[in-house]
Amino acid sequence: MSLLKKLKLKESFTDTEQRIADYILTNLDDVPDMVIQQLAENTFTSHSAIIRLSQKLGFSGYRSFKVALIHEIQSNKHTPTNVDPNFPFLPMDGSMDIAKKMADLTIETIRKTLVKLEKDKLNKAVDLLQKADKIFLFGTGDSQIRARSYQNKLIKINKHLIIGDEYGEAAWNAMSMGKADCALFISYGGNSTNHRKIIKYLNSMKIPCILLTANTEQTTSKLCDLVIEVPYDEFDFFKVGTFSSQISFEYILNTLFSILYAREYTKNLNSLKRKTEAAKKWELL
Secondary structure, three states, X not given: OOHHHHHHHOOOOOHHHHHHHHHHHHOOOOHHHOOXXXXXXXXXXXXXXXXXXXXXXXXXXXXXXXXXXXXXXXXHHOOOOXXXXXXXXXXXXXXXXXHHHHHHHHHHHHHHHHHHOOHHHHHHHHHHHHHOOOEEEEOOOHHHHHHHHHHHHHHHHOOOEEEOOHHHOHHHHHHOOOOOOEEEEEOOOOOOHHHHHHHHHXXXXXXXXXXXXXXXXXXXXXXXXXXXXXXXXXXXXXXXXXXXXXXXXXXXHHHHHHHHHHXXXXXXXXXXXXXXXXXXXXXXX
């Protein structure tokens, strides 16, 4: 049985030993740096009480107990755990507990997203983006932040992206699009009434639409030329944040950008060098 589990179970612990165990579990970030005197003061106990607890757990004393505790804490950092995407951390979690859970959530979300990706869909999406004169990206709330990040990347390879929903101009932006353009929608639930109307219009005008969503059953999905699915994890409206969905969207957008870049790698790299040199010359950077 692991040391941390023994501390949580508190089998045959006295009241004093339970208090020490609770303090250690609540302060795993700090206890490894504490000498026995500090731990005794912080738990309102004594050196002998801490040594007795260490021996009860199978160690010769506090020093060997602390070495084992540090080893287990470090090992746990590399052991993935299941994290609730709606509530990935709890109020009693320490700083490093939260850091570990967010890392696990990020890694697991990207892994799940990768499993859902299909080579043909990725290549088709990049085909549409590559030949588009202008790219219009529609996304509201947190998704619009992803749009801005993508806009910043694309401009580096001379692809100009317009954020369609910006300033409430979604309808006007949609009506300004031509057949040589491409629309990219980011919608986790895929049930935006406004987006559905715009996609219907673009569909009637034969303007290609790509949708990133977790809900492929909505009418919106069926109207688009291409749908790239993200994992359906965040099912609770009352949640801490949209961590999982935004990680998925960011990962897919980064992947699409990278494929675009790789298709004309040397050209894009040379263009970036020229721009960087020119910007330095004119002190623009």
